[in-house]
Amino acid sequence: MTALVVIDVQQAFAVRRDAGRPWANPGAEVAIAALLARFRERGLPVIHVHHHGTDTADDFHRDAPGAQVMACAAPLPGEAVVIKSGSSAFIGTDLAERLAALGNPPLVIAGGAANYCVNSTVRMAGNLGYDVTIASDALINFGQRLGDGRVMPATDVLALILADLDGEFGRVEPSGQIIARL
Numbered sequence: 001m002t003a004l005v006v007i008d009v010q011q012a013f014a015v016r017r018d019a020g021r022p023w024a025n026p027g028a029e030v031a032i033a034a035l036l037a038r039f040r041e042r043g044l045p046v047i048h049v050h051h052h053g054t055d056t057a058d059d060f061h062r063d064a065p066g067a068q069v070m071a072c073a074a075p076l077p078g079e080a081v082v083i084k085s086g087s088s089a090f091i092g093t094d095l096a097e098r099l100a101a102l103g104n105p106p107l108v109i110a111g112g113a114a115n116y117c118v119n120s121t122v123r124m125a126g127n128l129g130y131d132v133t134i135a136s137d138a139l140i141n142f143g144q145r146l147g148d149g150r151v152m153p154a155t156d157v158l159a160l161i162l163a164d165l166d167g168e169f170g171r172v173e174p175s176g177q178i179i180a181r182l
Contacts, residue, residue: 001103003099005121007110007111011067012066013112025140029070031137032175036072039182046075051067052083082095082098087116087117088123107130108178110175113141115158118161133172134165134171141157
């Protein structure tokens with residue numbers, strides 16, 4: 001049995017994209033929806049992680065429109081929802097306990113942002129001994145401003161994150177390959 005962990009697929013990311021900040025994976029919503037459909041079809045566990053910032057000015061504050069879940073990742077009744085306020089889905093949440101109750105299954109991780117919450121969650125999962133697969137095309141991320149003012153394009157940010165994670169903290173695979181294996 002494998003569990004799908006969908007991290008922070010919330011409206012704040014869509015708003016940023018629609019305001020002109022392109023994602024590295026323009027088809028991320030389709031890939032996320034396809035993973036969810038396959039896991040649900042197979043009766044496999046799905047855990048949704050939602051970020052709720054503690055600052056009322058945060059786009060992800062629980063009362064802000066940006067905290068709303070994107071349609072492609074809306075939880076179904078009975079699916080677990082974990083609320084976090086930090087970067088890793090393991091810190092300050094009951095994610096580890098939920099996974100333990102499932103027998104600590106292998107994990108497939110999708111969502112956003114790849115270089116923030118997905119990165120820290122995958123690293124922690126790998127360090128905790130989970131068998132992790134990162135769905136490379138089901139990740140949301142943007143470009144990143146570097147210390148010297150240059151902006152690293154979103155595709156380069158994603159490529160670097162995936163290269164850092166692959167083989168060290170998990171495996172990187174496209175969603176189609178993951179779906180075919182389930």
